[in-house]
Amino acid sequence: MKPLAPLEGLELAEAASAPGATIRTRRRLRLSWSMRIGLGILGVYVTVAMLSVFWTPYDPLAPGVGDSFLPPGQDFWLGTDRLGSDLLSRLMTGAQYDLGITLVAVAVALTLGTILGVIAGYYGGVVDVVLLRGVEMFQAFPGLLFAMLIVKAVGPGVLNIIVVMSFIGIPDYLRLARAEVQARRNWPYAEAARMVGNRAWQVAFLHLLPNSIGPVLAFTSINAAFVALITASLGFLGLGLSPNTPEWGNMIARGQDAVMTGEWWISFFPGLAILGMTGAFYLLGDAISDLTDPRRRR
Amino acid sequence: MSDYAVLQVDKLRKIFPLAGGRRLHAVDGIDLTLHAGETLALVGESGSGKSTVARCVTRLIEPTAGDVRINGRSIRPLDSVALASLYREVQMVFQDPNASLNPRLSVRQVLHEPLRLHLAMPRDKREARARALVELVGLAPAHLDRYPHELSGGQRQRVGIARAIAAEPNLVILDEPTASLDVSVRGQVLALLRRLQRELKLAYFFISHDLPVVRHMADRVAVMYLGRIVEIGPTAEIFERPAHPYTRALIAAAPIAQWGVKRDRLRLAGEIGSPVDPPDACRLVGRCPLEQPSCRTAEPALLTVANGHQAACPITLGQSATLGQSALDRPMPSQTAA
Numbered sequence: 001m002k003p004l005a006p007l008e009g010l011e012l013a014e015a016a017s018a019p020g021a022t023i024r025t026r027r028r029l030r031l032s033w034s035m036r037i038g039l040g041i042l043g044v045y046v047t048v049a050m051l052s053v054f055w056t057p058y059d060p061l062a063p064g065v066g067d068s069f070l071p072p073g074q075d076f077w078l079g080t081d082r083l084g085s086d087l088l089s090r091l092m093t094g095a096q097y098d099l100g101i102t103l104v105a106v107a108v109a110l111t112l113g114t115i116l117g118v119i120a121g122y123y124g125g126v127v128d129v130v131l132l133r134g135v136e137m138f139q140a141f142p143g144l145l146f147a148m149l150i151v152k153a154v155g156p157g158v159l160n161i162i163v164v165m166s167f168i169g170i171p172d173y174l175r176l177a178r179a180e181v182q183a184r185r186n187w188p189y190a191e192a193a194r195m196v197g198n199r200a201w202q203v204a205f206l207h208l209l210p211n212s213i214g215p216v217l218a219f220t221s222i223n224a225a226f227v228a229l230i231t232a233s234l235g236f237l238g239l240g241l242s243p244n245t246p247e248w249g250n251m252i253a254r255g256q257d258a259v260m261t262g263e264w265w266i267s268f269f270p271g272l273a274i275l276g277m278t279g280a281f282y283l284l285g286d287a288i289s290d291l292t293d294p295r296r297r298r
Numbered sequence: 299m300s301d302y303a304v305l306q307v308d309k310l311r312k313i314f315p316l317a318g319g320r321r322l323h324a325v326d327g328i329d330l331t332l333h334a335g336e337t338l339a340l341v342g343e344s345g346s347g348k349s350t351v352a353r354c355v356t357r358l359i360e361p362t363a364g365d366v367r368i369n370g371r372s373i374r375p376l377d378s379v380a381l382a383s384l385y386r387e388v389q390m391v392f393q394d395p396n397a398s399l400n401p402r403l404s405v406r407q408v409l410h411e412p413l414r415l416h417l418a419m420p421r422d423k424r425e426a427r428a429r430a431l432v433e434l435v436g437l438a439p440a441h442l443d444r445y446p447h448e449l450s451g452g453q454r455q456r457v458g459i460a461r462a463i464a465a466e467p468n469l470v471i472l473d474e475p476t477a478s479l480d481v482s483v484r485g486q487v488l489a490l491l492r493r494l495q496r497e498l499k500l501a502y503f504f505i506s507h508d509l510p511v512v513r514h515m516a517d518r519v520a521v522m523y524l525g526r527i528v529e530i531g532p533t534a535e536i537f538e539r540p541a542h543p544y545t546r547a548l549i550a551a552a553p554i555a556q557w558g559v560k561r562d563r564l565r566l567a568g569e570i571g572s573p574v575d576p577p578d579a580c581r582l583v584g585r586c587p588l589e590q591p592s593c594r595t596a597e598p599a600l601l602t603v604a605n606g607h608q609a610a611c612p613i614t615l616g617q618s619a620t621l622g623q624s625a626l627d628r629p630m631p632s633q634t635a636a
Contacts, residue, residue, distance in 0.1 A: 188398035191358045195385045196461060197415030199378060210402050 038283030041276055049095035056089035060246045069263045079265040090246035091269055097247040102228045105165035110220055113173025121181030122204035135171035143168050147230050151239045161240055165227045176219055180212030221285030225278035232274050248274050304469045304501040305332035310364035312354050323573050324350040326525035337502040339516035343570050347525040348505045352473045386416045389462035393474040395454035399446040405457050406442040416465035431460040452483030471503045509552040513537055521545045524573050524581040531607030541609035543586045588613050
């Protein structure tokens, strides 16, 4: 028998019985569930959005494919609206708009905001002050009001909405990345990185950024939920896209009168779609914040 | 050991402006010379400015005034590109290996970086050299795949040392390299550093508050107090015939595991003073048992005690015209009596 074996066993037993170990295991399990559910729901949305490009049960833009105000049933699973358009087809196509706008806007805001934030945090001084004051001007307005003003000014359209949504997100990413980088700027590993021959930008983007990105990435899903809501709100207010566009906010607006007369499904299903998407983003955010901690890797 | 000066520090000063126009004199005009292959220790309490010196000397922070020459080249005017190339010649081992290793980089990545950036080695050569480096510092090639959090404190510091010597500098700044290590691995790391110094002909600028370690490692010692060098000389001289009251107190405060050694029991009153807006006086004023009125009128300069040994205390050196007598009262440090 190897003399080391019992010792190894003892260590394992101790590690397993330590209170910290059980808590961590339980926590990881819970988080991996929120990750699975979040990804699962988003997977459905992405699939539906892609499917709707090639196939929907009926033409989502065509009125009168059925009678007006048909309740959910065999021919029209989610019913029809006032114009007799198929709600399911419209809902599926809406995923292209709401999910597409959200993902692109978040990606743009994440990229630009993080780059600016790393620059502000690492270089400090005048650069920092200028960038920070700059974004504070945007943040002085509430997000929805700001979006309404800009969309009103530049006009409706998918591209315009994406640009506006990105702009609203940038300040938050900038602040988060800046704070994280600033906290690490004078850490010995940043000094060590300079001494092994890295230039300042390499230290900032190759050494500090990867260690600072966790909270920023976790924020993307919260930001995504926010962008999805504001996009739908603009649609609801009739500011985002042309009225017949099957965007979920638009669809809720179109059904709001009908709710009073009992045709609840026209607004209900788009609302459910928005809820599901934002919920999935929040779940993911929770999970990502944990994944990006390097001490949890392996 | 030759007389070639690897590091020359000339009237180095680092002043941090504080709120309200006050100024913190972290490093207040120090001169040092470090020769090739030599170990010069810089000792002092926390807050004496040791680490600030290390960072100014490598321009990790910008000095306020003075000049630093590394291998004869002044580092003050260097732009960022030239500075990067300077770091081929001077490297640093940091105090806390936990904080000085990027948690996202494996040991392999840590060691490849200086080889790629400083020496522009192709990948296969870097890998061969990385393997040689880990073995040189007493780790196994298997450690190359590990991340910092998978290593012990001693192993991490070995990685830090391997990184420092990777690009073959001739000057390594050791910023309290063993202060955050367990006593059990401290000796191993020190032995490693000595071996590397011999094999690679390194000059060490050794920053420490640990006197027994300094005595073991250093050829010469500089004692720092509140941003000033108060005494400098060969290690044996400093430990056996300390001239400055601060040095004497520092040595008296260190434990000695030896029976029957009579000790110089000079003690200082109070805590380390403030480096904010220091007056033009000896910085030990108010703490020193040998204090005289003249101590408060001017900042004492370094005076020669013996060959290569200088101290900034005219009182103990008997060089003050009126106060020569007090130096004779000074009890002889008696390490030699053992």
